[in-house]
Amino acid sequence: MKILKFGGSSVATPARIQSVIDIVKPLLATDVAVVFSAFGGVTDSLITMSTLALQGNLEYKTKLNEMEKRHLEAVRELINIQRQSGILAQVKFMVNELEDVLHGVYLVKERTPRTLDYVMSFGERLSAYIIAEAFKDRGHAAEFLDARKVIRTDSHFGYAKVDFEVTNKLIGEYFKHHPEVQIITGFVATSEGGETTTLGRSGSDYTAAIFAGALRATDLEIWTDVDGMMTADPRKVKKAFTVPQMSYEEAMELSHFGAKVIFPATMQPAMVNKIPIWIKNTFNPTFEGTVIHAESKNGKMIKGISSMNGVSLLSLQGSGLLGVVGASMRLFATLARENVNVILISQASSEHSICFAVENASAARAKAAIEKEFQYEIRNEEIDEMPCDNDLSIVAVVGDGMKHSPGTSGRMFSALGKNGVNVVAIAQGSSERNISAVIPQVDAAKALNALHEAFFLSDRKxxxxxxxxxxxxxxxxxxxxxxxxxxxxxxxxxxxxxxxxxxxxxxxxxxxxxxxxxxxxxxxxxxxxxxxxxxxxxxxxxxxxxxxxxxxxxxxxxxxxxxxxxxxxxxxxxxxxxxxxxxxxxxxxxxxxxxxxxxxxxxxxxxxxGLPVINTMNDLLLSGDKVLRIEAVLSGTLNYIFSSFEAGRKFSDVVKEAKAKGYTEPDPRDDLNGMDVARKILILSREAGLDMELSDIVVENLVPATCQGDISIDEFMTRLEKHDADFEALRKQAADKNEKLRYMAVLDGGVVKIQLGSVEGKHPFYSLSGSDNIILLTTERYHDRPMVIRGPGAGAEVTAAGxxxxxxxxxxxxx
The missing domain is CATH 3.40.50.720 (NAD(P)-binding Rossmann-like Domain)
Incomplete structure (x- = not known):
C-alpha cells in the first residue's frame, strides 16, 4: 500500500489537478490512496471570510461568491459536460451549507474554535470531492472519502489530538470494504462527540501519515512545490540544494525550526511503523526528491540549516537563583499555565540565569506572568527585573553526523563571527543533533548564507x-x-x-x-x-x-x-x-x-x-624585525618624468607627454607638488610603527612659485615652459657627475624628507625607468644589504591588480 498526499499548490488550478492525475495514474493498478489539501489559498480565504463575518462585514459574501465560482469552474474544466450537473449541484450544496454557517457568525458576532474548524473543513471537502469525480470521469475506479468518517480525535479544536486506537481500527475496516482508490480529505477529522475538528495547519500531511500508519503502507509520498527537503530555505539561500535522504529525527529538528516542507507531526505515525517518507515535487515529478527514514546513511555531518523568526528571549537571573531548588520548576510551570510554548532553553553552569526563547506574540504575557510568580524575590532584589529582547531569530544546524564530531560548533560560530553576526544565546541538546543560536532577526538571511557556505560549500566562497x-x-x-x-x-x-x-x-x-x-x-x-x-x-x-x-x-x-x-x-x-x-x-x-x-x-x-610593499613590511615586523631606514621612489608619474627627461628634451614637454599617456593626475600639479609621495611615505612610516602626521614631513614642491595658485591647467602648462631652463640646469648638473635626477622620499632616524636629488650609477635608483617604483628597506636583519622592492608603481591596470x-x-x- 502506498499513500500519496498533494498540497494546495499542487492542486491550485484545473491544469495542476490534471498534472496530479497524470502522476497518480501509473500507480492505480497497485494499492494506493491519495490525500488532498484544499485548492491553493482556499483555507486562508475561509479564515478571512469568517473574520469578516465576525466583524459584521458583508464583504464575506463577495469572497464566498469568488470561492464558489472558482470551484464551479474547476468542475466545468475537469468533468465531462454530461456528468457535470449532479457534481455542480453537490458543490453548490456544500457552499450553501458554508454560507449558512457564515451567516450565523455574522448574526451572533461569535466565532468559536469549533465553528472555525467547521468553516475551514470545507476547503478539503470541496477539493477532494471534485478531484475524486475527475478521476472517475477519466474511467478510474476512485471514491471520495471524507476523513471525518474514520479519524477520531479529542475536542481540542484547531489542533486536535488523534485517538489512534479507534482511528486505526476504523480505517482498517473501511478499506476492507472499499477496494476503490480512495481520494481522501486532508486536515479534517471528527471528535468523540461527532463534531468536525482539524489537525492543525498543514495537517493534510498528518492525515496522510495517519492512513499510512493504519494501513502499514510501504511508502508515504508528500508531493509539494519544491524538490524535497533542502539544505536551507531556497528563498533566503540561493545556493540551497536538495538533501537526498535524512533520518526522521533530522527531519523533525528541521521542521521544528522553520522548514515548512513537512509537518512535524507527520513523522510520528511513520516513525512508529518505520514507513519511508518521500518528499517530491509536483512541478518536477521525475526528480527523485528526499527520502526520510529510520537511519541517516550518507555520512554528511550536517543535513540542513533552518531558521525561525519572530522570537523573543527572556532571562530569569539574579543571585537568588544560585543553589535554589525548584526555581526552574516554578518558571516553567508558570509558562505552562499561560500556554506559552518554550522554543529554546539555555542555562549557564553558574546557575545565575536561565534564558528561554518564546514567540514574540507570547513574550509580554510570559514576562508579566513570571514577574508575578517571582514578585517577592524581585522586590527583595534576589532576582532582577526580567529583560526581554524582541525581534530575534533562531538559526539551527541539524545533522546526525554531528554526534561525536569535534569542530562543528567551532565552524558554526566562526562563520557567524566572521560575518559580524552577534550570538545572543546558544543551545545544544545531548543528542548532539542540533546546535541552535539566537541572533538578531535582521541578520537571519546573512547567517543562513554564511552557515550554508561553511557547511555545504566549504570549498567555495x-x-x-x-x-x-x-x-x-x-x-x-x-x-x-x-x-x-x-x-x-x-x-x-x-x-x-x-x-x-x-x-x-x-x-x-x-x-x-x-x-x-x-x-x-x-x-x-x-x-x-x-x-x-x-x-x-x-x-x-x-x-x-x-x-x-x-x-x-x-x-x-x-x-x-x-x-x-x-x-x-x-x-x-x-x-x-x-x-x-x-x-x-x-x-x-x-x-x-x-x-x-x-x-x-x-x-x-x-x-x-600593485607592489607588495605594506604586506612585506608587516611580515617583517610580525617576525620581530625592525625598520631602520626607508628610501623610496614612490611616484610612478614623477619617475616617468625624470627618467624621460634627457638632453635635448624640455621639461614641460615631458610633463605634457606624461599627462597625455594618463600617468599624471588630471592636474599634473597634484603630482609635482609631492603631496602624493608624502602621503605614501607617511603611511609606510606609520606601518613601521612611527607616530607621525603629514605636517611632520618636509616636502620639496616641484611646482614653481609662478605656477602655483588659482590658475587653469592650460595656464599652468604655459607658465611651466618658462621654467624649462631651471629644470635643465638641474639635469645638466646631475649629468656632469654621471648621475640621474630622482624624486626620493627618505625615512631615517624618525625623520622624513622628500626632495629631488641625484644618484650615482651604483645606486639602485639609477637604473629606474618608465613608471617604476622602488623601495629600499633597511632593517635589523636586512642591514648591510637592504631589501629591494621594485616594479610598476603607476597605471590603472597595476593598481587594479593590487x-x-x-x-x-x-x-x-x-x-
Whole structure:
C-alpha cells in the first residue's frame, strides 16, 4: 500500500489537478490512496471570510461568491459536460451549507474554535470531492472519502489530538470494504462527540501519515512545490540544494525550526511503523526528491540549516537563583499555565540565569506572568527585573553526523563571527543533533548564507563586492574580475559577486550580482542618484555575508564612511590614501575598529600600486624585525618624468607627454607638488610603527612659485615652459657627475624628507625607468644589504591588480 498526499499548490488550478492525475495514474493498478489539501489559498480565504463575518462585514459574501465560482469552474474544466450537473449541484450544496454557517457568525458576532474548524473543513471537502469525480470521469475506479468518517480525535479544536486506537481500527475496516482508490480529505477529522475538528495547519500531511500508519503502507509520498527537503530555505539561500535522504529525527529538528516542507507531526505515525517518507515535487515529478527514514546513511555531518523568526528571549537571573531548588520548576510551570510554548532553553553552569526563547506574540504575557510568580524575590532584589529582547531569530544546524564530531560548533560560530553576526544565546541538546543560536532577526538571511557556505560549500566562497569609483582603476578592476571569474571559481573556489557600482553621480545595485560586461554602462543608464549615505544605507540593508567595500576613488567624502563600514563588519579594500594619511588619531581608530569587529582593512595599493610593499613590511615586523631606514621612489608619474627627461628634451614637454599617456593626475600639479609621495611615505612610516602626521614631513614642491595658485591647467602648462631652463640646469648638473635626477622620499632616524636629488650609477635608483617604483628597506636583519622592492608603481591596470589581489586575500581569510 502506498499513500500519496498533494498540497494546495499542487492542486491550485484545473491544469495542476490534471498534472496530479497524470502522476497518480501509473500507480492505480497497485494499492494506493491519495490525500488532498484544499485548492491553493482556499483555507486562508475561509479564515478571512469568517473574520469578516465576525466583524459584521458583508464583504464575506463577495469572497464566498469568488470561492464558489472558482470551484464551479474547476468542475466545468475537469468533468465531462454530461456528468457535470449532479457534481455542480453537490458543490453548490456544500457552499450553501458554508454560507449558512457564515451567516450565523455574522448574526451572533461569535466565532468559536469549533465553528472555525467547521468553516475551514470545507476547503478539503470541496477539493477532494471534485478531484475524486475527475478521476472517475477519466474511467478510474476512485471514491471520495471524507476523513471525518474514520479519524477520531479529542475536542481540542484547531489542533486536535488523534485517538489512534479507534482511528486505526476504523480505517482498517473501511478499506476492507472499499477496494476503490480512495481520494481522501486532508486536515479534517471528527471528535468523540461527532463534531468536525482539524489537525492543525498543514495537517493534510498528518492525515496522510495517519492512513499510512493504519494501513502499514510501504511508502508515504508528500508531493509539494519544491524538490524535497533542502539544505536551507531556497528563498533566503540561493545556493540551497536538495538533501537526498535524512533520518526522521533530522527531519523533525528541521521542521521544528522553520522548514515548512513537512509537518512535524507527520513523522510520528511513520516513525512508529518505520514507513519511508518521500518528499517530491509536483512541478518536477521525475526528480527523485528526499527520502526520510529510520537511519541517516550518507555520512554528511550536517543535513540542513533552518531558521525561525519572530522570537523573543527572556532571562530569569539574579543571585537568588544560585543553589535554589525548584526555581526552574516554578518558571516553567508558570509558562505552562499561560500556554506559552518554550522554543529554546539555555542555562549557564553558574546557575545565575536561565534564558528561554518564546514567540514574540507570547513574550509580554510570559514576562508579566513570571514577574508575578517571582514578585517577592524581585522586590527583595534576589532576582532582577526580567529583560526581554524582541525581534530575534533562531538559526539551527541539524545533522546526525554531528554526534561525536569535534569542530562543528567551532565552524558554526566562526562563520557567524566572521560575518559580524552577534550570538545572543546558544543551545545544544545531548543528542548532539542540533546546535541552535539566537541572533538578531535582521541578520537571519546573512547567517543562513554564511552557515550554508561553511557547511555545504566549504570549498567555495562568494564575495559580495560593493564598488565605489568607476574611473580608470574601477573599470580595470571590473574587467579583471570578469576575465578571471571562471579561473577563480575553478582554481580558488571563489566567486566575486559585484553587487553594486557607483560613481559620483549614480549608483546601481543588484543583490544577485551585476553583469560584469555591462555593469558600468548600466550604471549610467539605469542608476539612481548617488550619495555616499544612500549607498552605505543600501549596502547595510542588504546585509550580505562576505561583503567587501572597494573604494577606487580619491575622495575624502568616501573615506569618511570607513569607520562605519568597518563597524558593520564589512571589509574594505582601497587604493585611496586619504584615510590612512589623515590624522594619526583617525588612522589608529580605523585600525582598531577593523581589529575589534573582525573585518579586514586592506590598502596595499596605497603605496606602490600593485607592489607588495605594506604586506612585506608587516611580515617583517610580525617576525620581530625592525625598520631602520626607508628610501623610496614612490611616484610612478614623477619617475616617468625624470627618467624621460634627457638632453635635448624640455621639461614641460615631458610633463605634457606624461599627462597625455594618463600617468599624471588630471592636474599634473597634484603630482609635482609631492603631496602624493608624502602621503605614501607617511603611511609606510606609520606601518613601521612611527607616530607621525603629514605636517611632520618636509616636502620639496616641484611646482614653481609662478605656477602655483588659482590658475587653469592650460595656464599652468604655459607658465611651466618658462621654467624649462631651471629644470635643465638641474639635469645638466646631475649629468656632469654621471648621475640621474630622482624624486626620493627618505625615512631615517624618525625623520622624513622628500626632495629631488641625484644618484650615482651604483645606486639602485639609477637604473629606474618608465613608471617604476622602488623601495629600499633597511632593517635589523636586512642591514648591510637592504631589501629591494621594485616594479610598476603607476597605471590603472597595476593598481587594479593590487586591489583585486586584496579582494582575493579577504576571500581566503573568509574560508
Amino acid at each position: 562568494v564575495l559580495n563586492v560593493f564598488l565605489v569609483g568607476t574611473g580608470l582603476i574601477g573599470k580595470a578592476l571590473v574587467a579583471m574580475v570578469n576575465e578571471q571569474f571562471a579561473k577563480l571559481a575553478k582554481e580558488n573556489r571563489l566567486e566575486v559577486n559585484v553587487v553594486a557600482v557607483a560613481n559620483s553621480r549614480k549608483m546601481l545595485f543588484n543583490e544577485d550580482g551585476l553583469p560584469l560586461t555591462t555593469a558600468i554602462d548600466s550604471l549610467v543608464k539605469e542608476g539612481e542618484d548617488m550619495s555616499m549615505q544612500a549607498f552605505y544605507d543600501k549596502m547595510l540593508s542588504l546585509n550580505l555575508p562576505n561583503s567587501i567595500f572597494v573604494d577606487c576613488t580619491s575622495s575624502p567624502d568616501v573615506t569618511a564612511f570607513y569607520e562605519a563600514i568597518l563597524s558593520a563588519n564589512i571589509s574594505i579594500v582601497t587604493p585611496n590614501k586619504k584615510a590612512n594619511s589623515s590624522s594619526m588619531e583617525d588612522y589608529r581608530r580605523l585600525k582598531a575598529t577593523a581589529f575589534q569587529r573582525g573585518a579586514k582593512f586592506l590598502y596595499e595599493t596605497n603605496v606602490g600600486a 586591489v583585486f589581489a586584496d579582494v582575493i586575500r579577504i576571500g581566503h581569510y573568509a574560508k
